[in-house]
Amino acid sequence: MMIKDEIHGNIYFNELEERIVDTPDFQRLRRIKQMAFTYLVYPGANHTRFEHSIGVFHLASVLSRKLGLNEDDAQKVRLFALLHDIGHLPFSHESEKVLEPHLGTHENIGRKKVLDGEVGTILNESWNAEEIMNLENAKIGQVVCSDLGADRMDYLVRDSANTGVAYGVIDTERIIHTMEMEENETANGGSLLITEGGLEAAESLLIARFLMFSTVYLHRTVRIAAAIYHKAIQGAISEGFELEKFTTMNDDEILSVLSGIPSASSYVSALLGRKLYKEAFSFKPSETDPEKLQMKIKKLEDAFKQKYKCDVIVEYPSGFFKPIDFKIKFDTGIVEPISRISDIVAALKTSEEKRRKVMVMCPEEMRDKISEEGKRHAIPN
Template identity: 40%
Template structure:
């Protein structure tokens, strides 16, 4: 990839440079040792695909600039370890990484601290809002595109929809670095058969098999990589450690935890004696909690999903249930973690349950499920492979397992 013009100017902004220090897959390298790639690489790849697809679709230069800017900037709001702390962001900041990204683009927030901003200004580091303005791009319009509020639906759909360039890049990239071949997709075919019709991003009928391949790859990568149980346990150990630090007088605060890099957060947690330091030591040396209870995945109806969100949809609800289980088992606070991964899908990654994209046929636009028998099957399959997991240190597994039937009623 050759970087120049708008992309190069945006890459030089502090918020984008910070992404060099945020791992794309959080703590997945505990399972897949090669998974050390970063969000920085991913946004470059997404921008490259934006330019490529924009050319295939014949977008105007104004549309292409807007799309490329959104591709470079779409992940600047991520907290350390990518999606790991999303729960805490929504609980403590009342916004997830996408909403924070919108604020950063408008110049209303930053993922740099005030002290860093002061130094960076002295060094002449460019600000996102100024770079966009210099290229005659409205920062608010880029934010609206990323939040799905653009007046041209297809522009937002190119970045974030059932089939988008964000997913195309991360599936190929994550497959490569984890060594899991399940994420391979036919990106050339997708690029050639995606079209714009009635202001929507659609696929030509001859590209249906390529879309089926992407949907299959996505489903398999979620169950085998993104929601691997060991990774999930480690991520929740970090989440609990950060939550503990936020509840006390520590260097980790509501004003700075989401601005840190992976290593910065790890070091700050290590500096806090007691529970936070223990969790980081366990993760650094892979002494993770063990499974005490597992409820296998099951097909969920709409009302069951609604009930799960009501029961576990906010961090404080998860925390309360963890504390209840620990108390019943006679285990100290923080030594029981509860994982309900379907909540992450329903709240922060609804695309995994979307398997529709309009298909352009001789008779007009049809739904993918009307043409493909695979799409509805993938929607039924969903991810991950389990509904609820409870984990605890190995020495407490027996005690925790004993109280779970009553605690999870």
Template identity: 35%
Template sequence: MGEKKKFIRDSVYGDISFNEFETNLMDQPSFQRLRRIKQLGLINLIFPGANHTRFEHSIGTMYLASRLSEELELEEDDVGLVKTAALLHDLGHGPFSHVSEGVLSFPHEELTKYVIKNTSIRDVLEEKYDVNKIIEIINGEGSLGPIVSGELDVDRMDYLLRDSHYTGVAYGVIDYERLISNLKLEKTLTLDLKGVQAAEGALVSRYFMYPSVYQHHTTRIVNSMFRRILKRLIDNNTINEKEIYKYDDTDIISICRQSDGFIKDIITRLDNRNFFKRAFTMRLENFKNPEKIYKITQDQLRKAEEEIAEYYNLDKDYVILNIAEYPRFDEMKTQVSVDKKLYPLNEISNIIGALSKARFNIPDISLYVPKEDKEKFKKFKINNFLDLPEIDKDKHHGIHYDQLKLF
């Protein structure tokens, strides 16, 4: 008789099977913690259905890794390595996922490596695999790495499908079956020409999911508010950032609710949806060199916030400058196989080429303040407080939110 398998009913793919080894990994406390970490952080304050967790995403990523491994006809041991790496790839995420990562001085991948090496996960892994090999694949290294962390990886496929499903936003629906069936593993993960349309669809989906969900203007406001109080908890040594992997969402919320002063005020505002408001915004396409906006440091933003607060007689903690976070869209570099030669996807696809030029049409730099202070900023000029690239006078200037017709 073969090994008895267990099944989990997944809301996206249906039944997903697990062998005894995988089940044992999932039963470890550091993996079970992922049940209490929301995949999209605080986005359920904007999209009420977005309550899915890193636990679900991890098993979904493992399922797609299994499907792709079969398609690539990997050897049995390599299939196991890839599936295990996919299952464990997000172990180091802090509370509310990427929201907390914006405060930490290191990426969640560093904590994933630490958790794998320093918890009971390691004891289980070493029964079957080299721990360093698993970490290598999670980091996108070696011949198998691109399957889990690459340009068209299973991690990205799952979160687009899953986030779309739970938010109710249709943009993230991608043809993952066609993508998987047209990927080949040579020296790297390459795409067959027949899969180009599916890859275009995935990239366009991700492009639209950012303004619609991940960087929705209210998402950015609540994330900015939460990051400010999490930073305060770290700065006053209430939380050790190097041990953030020990906390879940509820832990942090409870600590905040039991605090006083600024932390208590902000968590109460989040609890009651009394969010800051956008007092000013300027789209990056208004600048002649929009890419330079991303070179503005956090220290420069904090200094500008302090100067704005002093000028308008506000508490500096209640003034937030935010630049929309947008990805590099590495999928554009995916190698496409055409007549046994490889070409970057953006050279094969006109759509992808156009997307690379359109990248700065949506992101903006915005100012957030409490609702009761918003009226003070009707004549606000950001250039008085922040050294920005030259403005393209043929395009729109920064304007007060009430006048904004572009969103």
């Protein structure tokens, strides 16, 4: 089977891979947006987890050949790449942010979905499904999920192309060409590294990731839409909605269900009609402990609700920009973390810290009053 992809061109699948792609669990990914509510700001951002999964599959295949993996290991990597996102909930990470304490991560959901379902049955005919789904913890799994892996490269390039911004443009060919697998004595040790000739291309990946996060993934309107969706899910939880249903539904199905739940319906209507809350004000928190910060955010949210008798959401982008620190191998054979040799890494970290802010959002008609409140009084930190 061959699929023509907008980013990578023709992508080829063998018979086993085709059977997996044709399962209902994999086809469900066609109806889960890769970038959740980003389409409300960037109308082209309607691509799906299906497209991303086959893109990661393709890049993992290319990387496997470059790294000289044997035939069996290369096939395992291809299968793992194909299935790495099969457990995503509707609207991808936005559901997971609320439901992880109840359902686990999308990796855990995907592992269970595969091992207990049709995909696992197909895999077990010739491979070990459990081994494939646990490849993240193996050395060869780094081809997909490391800081330099196929997953990160595909989403940066694909998301950039579909939003129409230039920030995510990276030289994937150069990065792959200069990539090696670090030698390590332990079975699961070692990681992907870049040789000296690829340093600038690797730095461009870091810059692209930072800019995509700060200007696209965390655009203020995207943050507001996501926060409204989180409130809809929380409303469903409060009314006893069976959360396991999230693992089988797609984007449209979950919005349809949530629209019928009284405490969630108004939030769904706001999303569907793009009648979103507005940013009243933002501020940089001084609290650095995540748990204490969340407690203070909840206290501030409750205080605004009580005073103004309206719905107010206070949100902070936790896990905004997790640092990555892959290795560079110099021509002399010395291997160093990029954070030690690149001024760009330190600059990005400093810039990221400055941009993280708590956002207070509310209905448009209340924005001016609440905004004035933020200007008049010191915000509790």
